[in-house]
Amino acid sequence: MPVKVAVNGSGTIGKRIVDSVLLNKDFKLVGVAKYKPDYQAYLMIEKGIPVFVPRDRAGEFINSGIEPSGYIDYLFEEADLIYDASPGGKGVLNKKIYEKHGKPVVFQGGEDPEIAEISYSTFCNYSDAINKKNVRVVSCNTTGMLRLLCILEKEYGVKKALAVIIRRAADPKEDNRGPVNSILLDPPEIPSHHGVDARTVAPWLNITSAAVVVPTTLMHMQFIEVELKSPVKKDEVLEVLGRYRRFLLIDSARTGIDSTSKLMELARDAGRMRGDIYENSVFIDTVKIEDTRLYLFQGIHQESIVIPENMDVAYAILGLEHDQYRVVEKTDSLLGVGSLEKLIKTSRHRLKGENHE
Amino acid sequence: MPVKVAVNGSGTIGKRIVDSVLLNKDFKLVGVAKYKPDYQAYLMIEKGIPVFVPRDRAGEFINSGIEPSGYIDYLFEEADLIYDASPGGKGVLNKKIYEKHGKPVVFQGGEDPEIAEISYSTFCNYSDAINKKNVRVVSCNTTGMLRLLCILEKEYGVKKALAVIIRRAADPKEDNRGPVNSILLDPPEIPSHHGVDARTVAPWLNITSAAVVVPTTLMHMQFIEVELKSPVKKDEVLEVLGRYRRFLLIDSARTGIDSTSKLMELARDAGRMRGDIYENSVFIDTVKIEDTRLYLFQGIHQESIVIPENMDVAYAILGLEHDQYRVVEKTDSLLGVGSLEKLIKTSRHRLKGENHE
Incomplete structure (x- = not known):
C-alpha cells in the first residue's frame, strides 16, 4: 500500500515535491493544498493532480474554472504524511492544524529549527529521523x-x-x-x-x-x-x-x-x-x-x-527503511540524480x- | 623645483593619476600622452592639461579641433618621472621607449611583475622602492x-x-x-x-x-x-x-x-x-x-x-622622502583620504x- 502524501503549498519547493511524489510508486499523492486560483492550480488540474482549497475560497476557484477535489481539512485527514511547503515562517501557524489531524510533517528550512523534533540532512542524521513526528529539512x-x-x-x-x-x-x-x-x-x-x-x-x-x-x-x-x-x-x-x-x-x-x-x-x-x-x-x-x-x-x-532530502526523509519518518543508502539509491534513481x-x-x-x- | 611628471594613457587609472598630480604642489604635470582624439582629449585641453600625441596622428587631432602641445617623445624627454597607465600588457612594449629616454617609470598591476625591479605596495615595501628605476604598483x-x-x-x-x-x-x-x-x-x-x-x-x-x-x-x-x-x-x-x-x-x-x-x-x-x-x-x-x-x-x-600608492611611490623612486609615514600623510591629505x-x-x-x- 503506497503512502498517502499531502503537499501544502505549490511554490518553488512545493511544486517540485509534488512532481517527485508523482514519480514515486511508494507514494500516492492525495493532493495539493492551494489557496489561490493561479496558473499553478490550472496546471495541476490539467496534470490530473487533485487540488484542495479552503472552504471559504471554493467559490473563487469554481468561478475561475477550477474544480477543487475537496477542502483542505479533508486532504490533511486523508494523508499519512504532510509536506509543509508554505512560505517561510508560515509553517509554525500550519503546525497547529497538522497537530489536530495528528499527522507527521516534513517542514522546510525557512522555518525555525524549533518547529520540528529534529533538523535533517540525509548524509548527516538519517537514522535520527526514523519514526519522528516532525522533521525540518534544512535550507x-x-x-x-x-x-x-x-x-x-x-x-x-x-x-x-x-x-x-x-x-x-x-x-x-x-x-x-x-x-x-x-x-x-x-x-x-x-x-x-x-x-x-x-x-x-x-x-x-x-x-x-x-x-x-x-x-x-x-x-x-x-x-x-x-x-x-x-x-x-x-x-x-x-x-x-x-x-x-x-x-x-x-x-x-x-x-x-x-x-x-x-x-x-x-x-x-x-x-x-x-x-x-x-x-x-x-x-x-x-x-x-x-x-x-x-x-x-x-x-x-x-x-x-533540497528535493532529494525531502524524498529521503519520508522513508525515515514513516519507518519504511532503516538503511539510508538504500533510500538514497531509491531517491537518486527516481529523480535521475x-x-x-x-x-x-x-x-x-x-x-x-x-x-x- | 617640482618634479616633472608625464602620464602615458588616460584610461581608468591614467586620468586619476593626472588629477592627483595636478593637486600636488611637489609635482608639475608636463602632460598626457593621448593616442586618440576622444572626449578625454577635449576635456584635458579644456582643463588646461597639455596633450601630447604620436607624430603620425597629429593631423587627426588637429582636424578634430584639438591642438596638441607636442609629440610624445618630447613629453617623455621632458619628464623626470613617467607613469605608464597604458592598457594592461602594453607597458612592456612602452618600456623600450622609456628606456631610450632613460627615465624612471611607475608601471601598473596589469603588467607582469618582471617588467619592474620591484612590485610595490606602500605599507609593505616603501623603502625597497627608494631610488629604483622601474616599479610596479600592484593591482x-x-x-x-x-x-x-x-x-x-x-x-x-x-x-x-x-x-x-x-x-x-x-x-x-x-x-x-x-x-x-x-x-x-x-x-x-x-x-x-x-x-x-x-x-x-x-x-x-x-x-x-x-x-x-x-x-x-x-x-x-x-x-x-x-x-x-x-x-x-x-x-x-x-x-x-x-x-x-x-x-x-x-x-x-x-x-x-x-x-x-x-x-x-x-x-x-x-x-x-x-x-x-x-x-x-x-x-x-x-x-x-x-x-x-x-x-x-x-x-x-x-x-x-591604487591611486594613493601611485602617488606615494614617486617620492620613493625619486629619493625625495625616506619616511613612508610622512609620504602617506602627504598623499592622504592631498586626496582627502x-x-x-x-x-x-x-x-x-x-x-x-x-x-x-
Whole structure:
C-alpha cells in the first residue's frame, strides 16, 4: 500500500515535491493544498493532480474554472504524511492544524529549527529521523554544505570548516527582489546563519560561515575551506565524492564549464525537469589541498537541491527503511540524480562563451 | 623645483593619476600622452592639461579641433618621472621607449611583475622602492589585500591568510563585458593569481586566494581570513586599522551601509571626485575574531584604490622622502583620504533601501 502524501503549498519547493511524489510508486499523492486560483492550480488540474482549497475560497476557484477535489481539512485527514511547503515562517501557524489531524510533517528550512523534533540532512542524521513526528529539512545552502561536510567528517574527520556563500539575489521567477548592481552583505556580520543552521543537524561541526548577495538568479556559489583531521590527497577526495551521485564533479578545463550559467544550460539541454540540478556541483579544478586543508567551490541550485532530502526523509519518518543508502539509491534513481555526471564525463566538447551576431 | 611628471594613457587609472598630480604642489604635470582624439582629449585641453600625441596622428587631432602641445617623445624627454597607465600588457612594449629616454617609470598591476625591479605596495615595501628605476604598483585587489595584511603582519605577525574575492564584472563605463546573470569562477581553479601577485610584494606571506566574478560594476568585495601569530581582540584590531586613514571603518548596524552600492552613494554624496573611494572599506560588524583567527569583509573600489600608492611611490623612486609615514600623510591629505570616515562617524542617519513610487 503506497503512502498517502499531502503537499501544502505549490511554490518553488512545493511544486517540485509534488512532481517527485508523482514519480514515486511508494507514494500516492492525495493532493495539493492551494489557496489561490493561479496558473499553478490550472496546471495541476490539467496534470490530473487533485487540488484542495479552503472552504471559504471554493467559490473563487469554481468561478475561475477550477474544480477543487475537496477542502483542505479533508486532504490533511486523508494523508499519512504532510509536506509543509508554505512560505517561510508560515509553517509554525500550519503546525497547529497538522497537530489536530495528528499527522507527521516534513517542514522546510525557512522555518525555525524549533518547529520540528529534529533538523535533517540525509548524509548527516538519517537514522535520527526514523519514526519522528516532525522533521525540518534544512535550507538549500545548509543542505549543500552538510552533504559535503558530513561525508568528509565520516571519511577523514572535520576539525574546522569555513563557508563563504555567494548567494543568488532572487529565484528566476522573482521580479521584485534585488540587488541589481551591488554586492550586499547578508548579514553585514560574520557569521551568517548558515553555519549556525548546519549545527542544528550536525552539532559536532565547528563551522564559520559568511554570505553576500549578488545580482544573479541561477545558483548560489559556495567557497568551502575545511581543515580535516588527517592529510588527504585530491584524488582520494574526488574518489570519495564520486561514490555519491549527489555530487556532480565538473572538470572545467576539459568541459569549459566554469560558471553557474553554463552549468544551468547543461541541465536544460539534458532535459532535466525545469532545468533543475539536484546535485552539489563541485568544480573539481578548484579542489585544492594543502596537507589537511581542503578548498573548493560548489554551485548550489537553490530551487531544487533540497528535493532529494525531502524524498529521503519520508522513508525515515514513516519507518519504511532503516538503511539510508538504500533510500538514497531509491531517491537518486527516481529523480535521475547523477545523470548529468555521465553527460559531462562522456563529453569531449568544450563549451565556450559563444558570440552571436 | 617640482618634479616633472608625464602620464602615458588616460584610461581608468591614467586620468586619476593626472588629477592627483595636478593637486600636488611637489609635482608639475608636463602632460598626457593621448593616442586618440576622444572626449578625454577635449576635456584635458579644456582643463588646461597639455596633450601630447604620436607624430603620425597629429593631423587627426588637429582636424578634430584639438591642438596638441607636442609629440610624445618630447613629453617623455621632458619628464623626470613617467607613469605608464597604458592598457594592461602594453607597458612592456612602452618600456623600450622609456628606456631610450632613460627615465624612471611607475608601471601598473596589469603588467607582469618582471617588467619592474620591484612590485610595490606602500605599507609593505616603501623603502625597497627608494631610488629604483622601474616599479610596479600592484593591482586593485592585491593592493587592498596587502594594505591590510602588511599592517597585520607588522602588528601581530601573519601565519596564514585566505582571500575569497567577489569581483565586479566590469567597470561602470565598460558596456561590453559580462556576466549579466552568472557567477563565474575566475579562474576555475584555486588559487587565483591574487595571492601569487601579493607575494611579489610580500614574499613572506602565506596566502591562498580564490575569486569569482559577479554581475555588478561598483566595487570588489573581499572576504579575508587571517591566522595571526598571537591572539587579538576585535577592539585592538579596529584601533590599529583606525590609525590609518586608508581604512574606512564602516559600522553597518548604526549607518545601515551594508553593500557596495550604499557605500558608493555615500562617496558620491560626499563630493568625492568621480565618486571614488581610495580606502579599504572595512565593514566592522563583519570583523570576527576567534582567538588568533580574524575574519572580515572589505570593499575595494577597483577604479581608484591604487591611486594613493601611485602617488606615494614617486617620492620613493625619486629619493625625495625616506619616511613612508610622512609620504602617506602627504598623499592622504592631498586626496582627502579619510574624509568619508568622519562623515560616517558623525552620521546618526541610518540609510535604508528607500522605495520610490
